[in-house]
Amino acid sequence: MRTAIVDHPLDPTALLAEVASTASGASTLFVGTVRRVNDGKDVTGIDYSAYGPMAEREMAAVAAEAAERFGTDRIVVEHRVGTLGLGEASIVIAVSHARRGAAMEAQRYLIEEIKRRVPVWKREHYADGTREWVDPTGAVGAPAEAS
Amino acid sequence: MDLPVLLFASWAEALGASTVTVTLPADPTVRDVLAAVQARVAGRALPRPLVAVNHRYAKPDAPVRAGDEVALIPPVAGG
Numbered sequence: 001m002r003t004a005i006v007d008h009p010l011d012p013t014a015l016l017a018e019v020a021s022t023a024s025g026a027s028t029l030f031v032g033t034v035r036r037v038n039d040g041k042d043v044t045g046i047d048y049s050a051y052g053p054m055a056e057r058e059m060a061a062v063a064a065e066a067a068e069r070f071g072t073d074r075i076v077v078e079h080r081v082g083t084l085g086l087g088e089a090s091i092v093i094a095v096s097h098a099r100r101g102a103a104m105e106a107q108r109y110l111i112e113e114i115k116r117r118v119p120v121w122k123r124e125h126y127a128d129g130t131r132e133w134v135d136p137t138g139a140v141g142a143p144a145e146a147s
Numbered sequence: 148m149d150l151p152v153l154l155f156a157s158w159a160e161a162l163g164a165s166t167v168t169v170t171l172p173a174d175p176t177v178r179d180v181l182a183a184v185q186a187r188v189a190g191r192a193l194p195r196p197l198v199a200v201n202h203r204y205a206k207p208d209a210p211v212r213a214g215d216e217v218a219l220i221p222p223v224a225g226g
Contacts, residue, residue, distance in 0.1 A: 032226050048225070049155065049156065050225070051153070051155055051199070051218060051220070053202055054199055054202040054203075054218065054220075055225075057202045057203075058202075079225060079226075090226065091225070091226050111226055114225060114226055115223070115224075115225060115226035116223070117204075117223065118223060118225045119155065119199070119218075119220050119223050119225075120223055120224065120225025120226075121155060121156035121157075121221065121223065121224050121225070122224045122225070123156070133156050133160070133194075133224075134224040135157075135194045135221070135222045135224065136222060136223075136224055137194065137195070137222040
């Protein structure tokens, strides 16, 4: 099991090789990439930034939870920070398991929990020259209660 | 107690800094930290943040102590 925040281009094939095992019947590879249109706007690139030490701690916690729930420690996650162009990978998650169902469920758990909890932010650049912080909650105003 | 608070993303941009030092009442909590930082951005609409103490999300009534690493966490958007 390994998780990391990195500032260089991601190599999905290398991560898939890292989790591979002859004990596994299935390996899954998730690659999150920069999309050209978001919310109707023409995106030209995204700046990703992280609260490094907390992001590393939280990603490791998510991976440990997935390992426990789904019964495999063959999990590797890398999240990239910095300025990414269209189509570039921002996150790669590789999971290997004896069974395909558990591999896919672990994969889903990892990406959803990482998106929900890991302190990483993105600022989109648009074709019209503007930039905006992406806020998936859409909530503005009073502070939220921690869950 | 004076406490530095780490800022990120939209909050760092709004305050023009990656850290802001706030003055807190005796026996401060996470709620006091939020109120003190929010006072600095009065009137501006910013996304609701959570607070992390020593790299873990903390509830509003959690205590804050001198030497803690406290950070405002705007809505996360990784993946």
